[in-house]
Every structure is written in C-alpha cells, then in structure tokens.
Amino acid sequence: MRGPLRAQPRYAEPLPVTPGVRRLGWYALGLAIAGLVTCGGGALLGFGAREKWRKLQCRGNLDQIALLTIMYSGDHDGWLPPAGTWCDSVVIPYGDSTRWLRCPSARRAPCGYASNASLGGRNRGKIDRLESVPLEYDATGGWNAAGGPELFAPRHGGYGYIAFADGHVKQQRVKDLDTLIWNP
Numbered sequence: 001m002r003g004p005l006r007a008q009p010r011y012a013e014p015l016p017v018t019p020g021v022r023r024l025g026w027y028a029l030g031l032a033i034a035g036l037v038t039c040g041g042g043a044l045l046g047f048g049a050r051e052k053w054r055k056l057q058c059r060g061n062l063d064q065i066a067l068l069t070i071m072y073s074g075d076h077d078g079w080l081p082p083a084g085t086w087c088d089s090v091v092i093p094y095g096d097s098t099r100w101l102r103c104p105s106a107r108r109a110p111c112g113y114a115s116n117a118s119l120g121g122r123n124r125g126k127i128d129r130l131e132s133v134p135l136e137y138d139a140t141g142g143w144n145a146a147g148g149p150e151l152f153a154p155r156h157g158g159y160g161y162i163a164f165a166d167g168h169v170k171q172q173r174v175k176d177l178d179t180l181i182w183n184p
Ligand SMILES: [Zn+2]
Pocket: 058, 103, 104, 105, 112, 138, 155, 156, 161
C-alpha cells in the first residue's frame, strides 16, 4: 500500500493539468517570438526601403531641376538665371510645380535645395568643365537659397545630392566638396 500511495501524488496530480498548460505556454512563447521576428524584420525592411525611396526621389528632383535650368539657359542665349530668384525664374515657370523643390528628407522646407551663387547670371556656354561645377544641390536655406558649399546638407545617410552644370546628378559627402569647382 505504501508504494502506490507515494506514487499517486507524483503521477496523478500533475498529469491532468501541467502538459496542457505547458503546451499552451510554449505555443504562446513561439507566437511571441514569431511576432517579434516578423515585426522587427518588417520594420527594418520598411526603414531601408523608405531611405532608398527618399534617395531616389531626391536624385530625381535634382535631375529635373538641372534639366529645367539647362532649358532656361537654352531659351536665354546660354544665360543662367539670377541666383537669388532661381526657384521663381526656373522651377515654377518651366517645371510648372513646386514639387521638384521638396527634398523628401526635409519635407517641411518649401525648398530643400540651393543653387550655386557663383553661377548666377553667368553664361553656361562660357563655363569650362561643366561636369565638375555644382549647379543645384541638397541644402539648407529655403526658397531661392543660393550660396556655396556652406549650405550643403548631407541629409541622406551622410550623403547629399548635387546636380552638376552638365546635368548629371551624383551623391557626395562633405569631404568631396573641396574637389569640385564652385567658382568657375
Ligand atoms: Zn535630398
């Protein structure tokens, strides 16, 4: 009699409750881990994709702004717009929209770009090495902002975009700015 009586609490009590609760616990833990992995991974992927989209958008804006500036110059015997009114003289009349001026990483600014002030009122046909001369670029300063490298804003993961006077757009870091021809 002593044997079965000792054995009874060991097997009879835990069996009806514990396995079910334990299974439920593991199931819940599994769900929680799966949820964390899914949400965490999704958030990371979402962030990367958003950054990539912003870069593409900014690059596209500068492509368009440079194209419009070159069109303006073509219609004005090679003369570039006055630096202090470039948004009003070029992007609004030629682009027919302000949307090209909004850098997606500086959405509150009505204009996220500046023009190279040293090119204001210059004749594009008389400038050498257009491919090294910044025309418009990611910058602080707002509407009609014009200046030099001091306005450059590397707001895309340490890089900013620059449209050059030949129309190509390239991402640049602050340390690259010295290699460019700001005052041709
Ligand atoms: Zn930008």
